[in-house]
Amino acid sequence: MGQTEGKHGSILRATLELISEHGFHGTSMSKVAKKAGVSAGIIYHYFSNKDELINELYIGVKRDFSEMIIKRLDESQSLRKQIRELVKSTIEVSVRRPEEMLFMEQFLQSPYNRPQIQDTVNTYYEPIMNVFNKAKQEQIIKPLPDPVIFALTLDVAVSLAKQHAAGSLHMDEELIEKVTEACWESIRQ
Amino acid sequence: MGQTEGKHGSILRATLELISEHGFHGTSMSKVAKKAGVSAGIIYHYFSNKDELINELYIGVKRDFSEMIIKRLDESQSLRKQIRELVKSTIEVSVRRPEEMLFMEQFLQSPYNRPQIQDTVNTYYEPIMNVFNKAKQEQIIKPLPDPVIFALTLDVAVSLAKQHAAGSLHMDEELIEKVTEACWESIRQ
Amino acid sequence: MGQTEGKHGSILRATLELISEHGFHGTSMSKVAKKAGVSAGIIYHYFSNKDELINELYIGVKRDFSEMIIKRLDESQSLRKQIRELVKSTIEVSVRRPEEMLFMEQFLQSPYNRPQIQDTVNTYYEPIMNVFNKAKQEQIIKPLPDPVIFALTLDVAVSLAKQHAAGSLHMDEELIEKVTEACWESIRQ
Amino acid sequence: MGQTEGKHGSILRATLELISEHGFHGTSMSKVAKKAGVSAGIIYHYFSNKDELINELYIGVKRDFSEMIIKRLDESQSLRKQIRELVKSTIEVSVRRPEEMLFMEQFLQSPYNRPQIQDTVNTYYEPIMNVFNKAKQEQIIKPLPDPVIFALTLDVAVSLAKQHAAGSLHMDEELIEKVTEACWESIRQ
């Protein structure tokens, strides 16, 4: 792993794994170094400090997630189908990548989360926002504020993926379909 | 504050405020002591260690929340009305008590959260669970697993309260009504 | 126990038991209070501080031991018999009272042990010293300095009792007899 | 001192000096750091915690002592001479290295002393045990249990060195010779 992605990547990956498993509290720079197979000092060559390491990780993970979800969008389809696809993709991606998902959830509740970071990250989600906004304009879904639309769809998706990761719920294809339907019904006009 | 509730209460309150504002990482026992207006040592007279302090705080807050929500239930009303009331109450309580809400959200993502704690806490929510389960039996709402029903209703409520607290959304009475309606439509049969 | 000996005695006894079992490090004033069944504060009514508590305990135990040993002396017997009796008594008393013995051994190696304490305590052992000194004058035993004579007899006795308490050696009557003989042979003229 | 032996050695030496002078209670990690001329944190780079630091120190000192004593053994000599040499060496080494000797005595009476440590340390003393055991087999000394033989010889030696270090006895060459003779007579057949 360390060979193909370089030290920069090894450090990010080690940080991700440690935080997703042991939380921010249990993730010291020296543990990151050990897990990444590098010296403690070299981390500061690639990242100016712990804050930047974690912020960069968060932004990268967020971009990866948005890309994976956007990649599945098919603009030739109806907005209704596109929105349902967004919900489904979010669940599936979050279930398939539990470490990244758990890390993002922890980040949101941590002091590392600053408004400026969210501003950066939100730009990645603009294509997704656009789908919802178009649907709002065409009066296909309810005229609710963006954060509410998100809470009713994508936040629900992540919430379920978290329970799947915790083992308290098994998200199979059938259940994903049903949940997607439920989310859709909450926002449809 | 310290005068009316005693040191035990001052310590819990100081802990709540610090964690809701600066997170677990930024909440040291000495800061708790300073904020509570007591010496560092006396905390260990009331709580055997930091874990117990935080667990006791969490359990207490969780009980308060469940009581405030359950208090509003009126069993003489239709299950549909009761469920909508549950969603509304959860939003309103979470909006009215942002510190407690943020603390609980942080707790869930922290290493302090252990299964045994959730077992304890879940008993407080049984009356709420019962409403949903009766509605499922009477085929008023969809036959989805409990965690899914929760994700589509109460989790959405907290998610919105969090955005309200962050200032990225203003939850007024009208919006609460609309959201309640949306949540209801996601689970209705 | 607490009833018959009073608080003063309960505190001393609790201190003895705690130190013999857990050492000085593991013996806090609050543990002493709990074990003695008294409040932490009252200890300072009977003893001005921890040092005095421990010193008083040491001096008392030392006096008890010396008395038990001296009580068995029979001045009508030969000096040879008297000296053998001293060794035997020391072993037997130390084996029968392991807590006191272990406490004294710990005390000697602790910072509580100050020359002035030993001066006090040595007066209790004067009758014992006198037996050895008379034997030296009558050239029954070797003309070695007092501390050497003690090391070859009473210190050996305590050393064996310590091993007995640790379980690495069982001191029965037969072995005590043999050891007494060995000690005697080391100092006899 | 720190320059020639490195920080690892400075820390061990500082620990030894502090414990021999002020006991375990008076030896905090920060005092060790100050005396060793290092920061408090670096100690944990060389030793995983206080226990390991002290255990490693004890084992090292014990090995040094056993080596110094064993080095003087001459197997070509009679067992009687060898045993007398063991007693003499033990006294001399203990007198020459009072800090190490006092540290070892404190260690034995401390909670750091665990059976496993003694097992490790006892292997260093096997060559010494063998001399006594051969003498027992050849019926040169009494058939007493090993711990008793030790109490009558090596323990006496340490006991005398302790008094020498305390200033209550001066062990010169002539006295060492006499004591060696006395010890020998206590165990000879």
Place this chain on the structure above:
DNA sequence: AATGAATGAGGGTTCATTCAT
């Protein structure tokens, strides 16, 4: 005489960060 809440210094230990090599 007696309680036990309260203090605050000090305990062992961890950790982000730096810097000589």
Place this chain on the structure above:
DNA sequence: GATGAATGAACCCTCATTCAT
């Protein structure tokens, strides 16, 4: 680029002692 020894502040917690009641 890379190492890992080194720092020192901060962490959680314990404890002898005091004092209002």
